Amino acid sequence: MTKLVLLHRADSIYQDEPDRVYDFPVQYLRAVSEAVGDRVIYYEPVKAGPRGYFAVAKIAQVIPKPGAEGRYLALIEPGSYLPFDRDVPRLHQGRPWEASLADSEGRPLTGGLAQSAVRRLTEAEFAAIVREGLPVDLPEIEARRYDPTPHAAEPPPPFERPVIERLISRPYRDVAFRRKVREAYDYRCAMSGLRLRNGGGRPEVNAAHIRPVAHQGSDAVRNGLALSGTLHWMFDRGLVSVADDGTILVSRNKVPREVEDRLLVADRRLCLPKDARDHPHPANLRWHRENVFGQVPLEGGQPWG
Structure with a gap:
C-alpha cells in the first residue's frame, strides 16, 4: 500500500466526487492500485483555486470506468472522507510539503511531477499535511471556542494520537x-x-x-x-x-x-x-x-x- 496526493478541481469534466469516486487515466493505474486500502490527500491545483490540500480519504477499490476505455475509477471507502478543518497551503515556510516537488535547495519546482494528477506521498509527509489541516487538539479548540472563562495558564500540549487513529475516531x-x-x-x-x-x-x-x-x-x-x-x-x-x-x-x-x-x-x-x-x-x-x-x-x- 502507499499514500497518494490526488489532484481535484471542482469544475472537473470527469466523474470526480471526492467523497465517493476519483476518475483517472490508465497512466496512473499502477500508483492508484498500490494505494487500495490506504489513505489519499486531495489537492486543488493552482489554476483551479486557492485551496491547496483540502481533504483526506481512503481508497477501497479500483475498477475500469464503464464505457470509457483507458480510464478507471477509484472508489472511496464510505465514511472515510474528511475535509480539513483548514485548507493547507501549498508551501510551508516557503518549501513544498512534498520533497519530490522541491529542488536541492528546497525551492518549489514547476512543471513535471508538480503537474501530475497523482503523486506518491511519504508517511511523514502525509502525517505532516494531515496534522496541519486537522489539528490534534481540534475537539479542545472547539470546546474552548466560546468559553468565556479566562484561563490562568496555557493548557498542556495535547496528547498526540497516531494520525490514522484520529481519522477513524467518530468523536473527532x-x-x-x-x-x-x-x-x-x-x-x-x-x-x-x-x-x-x-x-x-x-x-x-x-x-x-x-x-x-x-x-x-x-x-x-x-x-x-x-x-x-x-x-x-x-x-x-x-x-x-x-x-x-x-x-x-x-x-x-x-x-x-x-x-x-x-x-x-x-x-x-x-x-x-x-x-x-x-x-x-x-x-x-x-x-x-x-x-x-x-x-x-x-x-x-x-x-x-
Whole structure:
C-alpha cells in the first residue's frame, strides 16, 4: 500500500466526487492500485483555486470506468472522507510539503511531477499535511471556542494520537464535520433562516448528516445541513426533507400547518451556503427523500407538543 496526493478541481469534466469516486487515466493505474486500502490527500491545483490540500480519504477499490476505455475509477471507502478543518497551503515556510516537488535547495519546482494528477506521498509527509489541516487538539479548540472563562495558564500540549487513529475516531470526526458545516452555512439554520446564539455567543445550530454515516453517508459538507435543534429532530424523523431544487418538503399529515409556518422560511426554500461547492449533493437529498421522508414512525411526544 502507499499514500497518494490526488489532484481535484471542482469544475472537473470527469466523474470526480471526492467523497465517493476519483476518475483517472490508465497512466496512473499502477500508483492508484498500490494505494487500495490506504489513505489519499486531495489537492486543488493552482489554476483551479486557492485551496491547496483540502481533504483526506481512503481508497477501497479500483475498477475500469464503464464505457470509457483507458480510464478507471477509484472508489472511496464510505465514511472515510474528511475535509480539513483548514485548507493547507501549498508551501510551508516557503518549501513544498512534498520533497519530490522541491529542488536541492528546497525551492518549489514547476512543471513535471508538480503537474501530475497523482503523486506518491511519504508517511511523514502525509502525517505532516494531515496534522496541519486537522489539528490534534481540534475537539479542545472547539470546546474552548466560546468559553468565556479566562484561563490562568496555557493548557498542556495535547496528547498526540497516531494520525490514522484520529481519522477513524467518530468523536473527532463529528467535531470536524460540525465545524465545517456550520461555517459553510454561516451558522444559520438552513430551513428557518435564523442565526441564533446563546448568552456566551455559542451558535444554536446543529450539523445534520443528510445521509447518515451508518448508511454509507460521508462527512463531506455536501452531505450536511445546518439546522436548529427542532428542525434537526424533524429532518432525522422524516417530517421534513429537501427537493433537488432546494424546496423544503413537509410531511403534512404529521406536521401541523401552524408549526410549519412558525419554523420554516416564508418561501420554503433552503438557505444555501455562499460557496456552491458546499451545496447539498442531489444524490444525498434523493437518498433522504426515498429512505427517510415520511417513513419513520413517530414515537413519544413532538417538540411542539
